[in-house]
Amino acid sequence: MPAYVRPEIVIPSVRDADGEFVPFGERWRQPPEKSYSGVTHPERFAPLQRVAEALVEHLVATYEVDLEQGPAIAAALPYPPEDVVRAVRLTPRDRVAAPISIVLTRFPGVMVHAGVLQFDAFPACGCDACDEDVERLVGELEDLVLAVARGWLKETVTPRGVHHRVEFASGSRSGTADAEELGAERLHAAQERLRERPNGWQAWPLRVG
Secondary structure: OOOOOOOOOOOOOOEOOOOOEOOOOOOOOOOOHHHHHOOOOHHHHOHHHHHHHHHHHHHHHHEOEEEEEOHHHHHOOOOOOOOEEEEEEEEEOOOOEOOEEEEEEOOOEEEEEEOOOEEEEEOOOOOOOOOOOHHHHHHHHHHHHHHHHOOOEEEEEEOOEEEEEEEEOOEEEEEEEEHHHHOHHHHHHHHHHHHOOOOOOEOOOEOOO
């Protein structure tokens, strides 16, 4: 199996008004009030899209999957964006493996929808107060996508909603899509789909030859 290799990326350095490099990810103990409404230097998130494209190429080359593209894929996300640049959906040729959608937005950012309702955005917000570090986000994006392909995503329906847990080599992360926010119809559809997979999501089938 070919190993995923991160493409060469350049994370832009940003200087403040005094000419000092801005240490994103460690600027604030308490963000100033005005930082919550500010989004400066969003271009620094562009490397996320280069990495997302490389991940798609790796998945197609490594696994037995069908690739679809088009705006309808983005429209099907739990939180559909309006500024879509590219949207792809990778569906493994084994129904017990979780599909994954990867959407690039004009911000620039990346959205990932896997399995039934697992959803993440990179960056999660992008505002100055959140102060998200691009290098850390790149690692989280790679970890999530590769974990889904390895069968490390678990989803279950609970009274609270749809609970997900993603395992990584260095730990795990979990969350719940709230039942009230999802609505009865979507929650029921998720329950039916997961009922067909009593053993949970499995690893994607490897490409042969």
